[in-house]
Amino acid sequence: QVQLVESGGGLVQAGGSLRLSCAASGRAGSTYTMGWFRQAPGKERGFVASINWSGGSRYYLDSVKGRFTISRDNAKNRVYLQMNSLKPEDTAVYYCAARMAGDPRLAGGYAYWGQGTQVTVSS
Secondary structure: EEEEEEOOOOEEEEEOOOOEEEEEOOOOHHHHHEEEEEEEOOOOOOEEEEEEEOOOOOOOEEHHHHOOEEEEEOOOEEEEEEEOOOOOHEEEEEEEEEEEEOOOOOHHHEEOOOEEEEEEOOO
Protein backbone atom coordinates (compact mmCIF):
# COMPACT_ATOMS: atom_id res chain seq x y z
CA GLN A 1 0.00 0.00 0.00
CA VAL A 2 1.24 3.49 -0.86
CA GLN A 3 -0.14 6.68 0.61
CA LEU A 4 0.16 9.92 -1.34
CA VAL A 5 -0.33 13.45 -0.04
CA GLU A 6 -0.18 16.50 -2.30
CA SER A 7 0.61 20.04 -1.23
CA GLY A 8 1.58 23.36 -2.73
CA GLY A 9 -1.59 24.37 -4.51
CA GLY A 10 -3.08 27.83 -4.24
CA LEU A 11 -4.22 30.96 -6.03
CA VAL A 12 -1.81 32.64 -8.42
CA GLN A 13 -2.06 35.24 -11.16
CA ALA A 14 -1.55 34.32 -14.78
CA GLY A 15 2.15 34.17 -15.58
CA GLY A 16 3.01 33.13 -12.05
CA SER A 17 4.51 29.93 -10.69
CA LEU A 18 3.65 27.20 -8.21
CA ARG A 19 5.50 24.10 -7.08
CA LEU A 20 3.40 21.08 -6.19
CA SER A 21 4.80 18.39 -3.95
CA CYS A 22 3.66 14.81 -3.45
CA ALA A 23 4.83 12.91 -0.39
CA ALA A 24 4.76 9.13 -0.70
CA SER A 25 4.79 6.72 2.20
CA GLY A 26 4.31 3.02 2.59
CA ARG A 27 5.51 0.17 0.48
CA ALA A 28 8.59 0.85 -1.68
CA GLY A 29 7.31 4.16 -2.95
CA SER A 30 10.54 4.99 -4.77
CA THR A 31 10.14 2.12 -7.24
CA TYR A 32 6.88 3.40 -8.69
CA THR A 33 6.30 5.48 -11.77
CA MET A 34 4.69 8.69 -10.57
CA GLY A 35 2.22 10.84 -12.42
CA TRP A 36 0.41 14.14 -12.07
CA PHE A 37 -3.14 14.45 -13.33
CA ARG A 38 -5.64 17.29 -13.15
CA GLN A 39 -9.38 17.71 -13.21
CA ALA A 40 -11.17 20.96 -13.96
CA PRO A 41 -14.86 21.48 -13.10
CA GLY A 42 -17.08 19.61 -15.52
CA LYS A 43 -14.16 17.84 -17.18
CA GLU A 44 -12.60 14.42 -16.92
CA ARG A 45 -9.36 13.83 -15.07
CA GLY A 46 -6.48 14.11 -17.51
CA PHE A 47 -2.76 13.41 -17.70
CA VAL A 48 -0.28 16.21 -17.03
CA ALA A 49 3.15 14.65 -16.50
CA SER A 50 4.88 11.46 -15.40
CA ILE A 51 8.32 10.29 -14.32
CA ASN A 52 9.69 6.78 -13.95
CA TRP A 53 11.53 5.55 -10.87
CA SER A 54 14.99 6.61 -12.09
CA GLY A 55 13.87 9.95 -13.50
CA GLY A 56 15.20 8.95 -16.90
CA SER A 57 11.83 8.83 -18.62
CA ARG A 58 9.39 11.71 -18.46
CA TYR A 59 6.23 12.51 -20.37
CA TYR A 60 4.26 15.75 -20.57
CA LEU A 61 0.92 16.88 -21.84
CA ASP A 62 1.63 18.94 -24.97
CA SER A 63 0.04 22.08 -23.56
CA VAL A 64 2.38 22.13 -20.53
CA LYS A 65 5.65 21.30 -22.29
CA GLY A 66 8.22 24.02 -21.68
CA ARG A 67 6.22 25.37 -18.73
CA PHE A 68 5.95 22.43 -16.30
CA THR A 69 8.75 20.22 -15.01
CA ILE A 70 8.29 16.96 -13.11
CA SER A 71 11.05 15.70 -10.83
CA ARG A 72 11.51 13.31 -7.95
CA ASP A 73 13.72 12.82 -4.92
CA ASN A 74 13.69 9.11 -4.07
CA ALA A 75 15.65 9.66 -0.87
CA LYS A 76 12.80 11.83 0.40
CA ASN A 77 10.02 9.83 -1.32
CA ARG A 78 8.78 12.98 -2.98
CA VAL A 79 7.68 13.99 -6.45
CA TYR A 80 7.41 17.58 -7.58
CA LEU A 81 5.67 19.49 -10.32
CA GLN A 82 7.18 22.90 -11.01
CA MET A 83 4.63 24.98 -12.86
CA ASN A 84 5.75 28.21 -14.54
CA SER A 85 3.97 30.67 -16.82
CA LEU A 86 0.64 29.52 -15.48
CA LYS A 87 -2.50 30.19 -17.48
CA PRO A 88 -6.15 30.36 -16.40
CA GLU A 89 -6.76 27.11 -18.29
CA ASP A 90 -4.37 25.37 -15.88
CA THR A 91 -6.95 25.84 -13.12
CA ALA A 92 -7.89 22.43 -11.74
CA VAL A 93 -7.49 20.02 -8.88
CA TYR A 94 -4.10 18.35 -9.31
CA TYR A 95 -3.62 14.75 -8.27
CA CYS A 96 -0.50 12.71 -7.66
CA ALA A 97 -0.62 9.02 -8.56
CA ALA A 98 1.61 5.94 -8.49
CA ARG A 99 1.83 2.86 -10.70
CA MET A 100 4.17 -0.06 -11.28
CA ALA A 101 4.04 -0.60 -15.05
CA GLY A 102 2.30 0.28 -18.29
CA ASP A 103 1.70 3.50 -20.19
CA PRO A 104 2.15 6.28 -17.63
CA ARG A 105 -0.14 8.60 -19.59
CA LEU A 106 -3.20 6.45 -18.89
CA ALA A 107 -5.03 7.13 -15.63
CA GLY A 108 -6.57 3.67 -15.47
CA GLY A 109 -3.31 1.92 -14.64
CA TYR A 110 -2.50 3.94 -11.55
CA ALA A 111 -3.10 2.00 -8.36
CA TYR A 112 -2.70 4.79 -5.82
CA TRP A 113 -3.97 8.36 -5.77
CA GLY A 114 -3.67 11.34 -3.49
CA GLN A 115 -6.57 13.51 -2.38
CA GLY A 116 -5.68 16.37 -4.71
CA THR A 117 -4.64 19.99 -4.32
CA GLN A 118 -6.45 22.96 -5.86
CA VAL A 119 -4.63 25.23 -8.28
CA THR A 120 -6.44 28.40 -9.33
CA VAL A 121 -4.95 30.78 -11.89
CA SER A 122 -6.59 34.18 -12.18
CA SER A 123 -6.50 36.25 -15.34
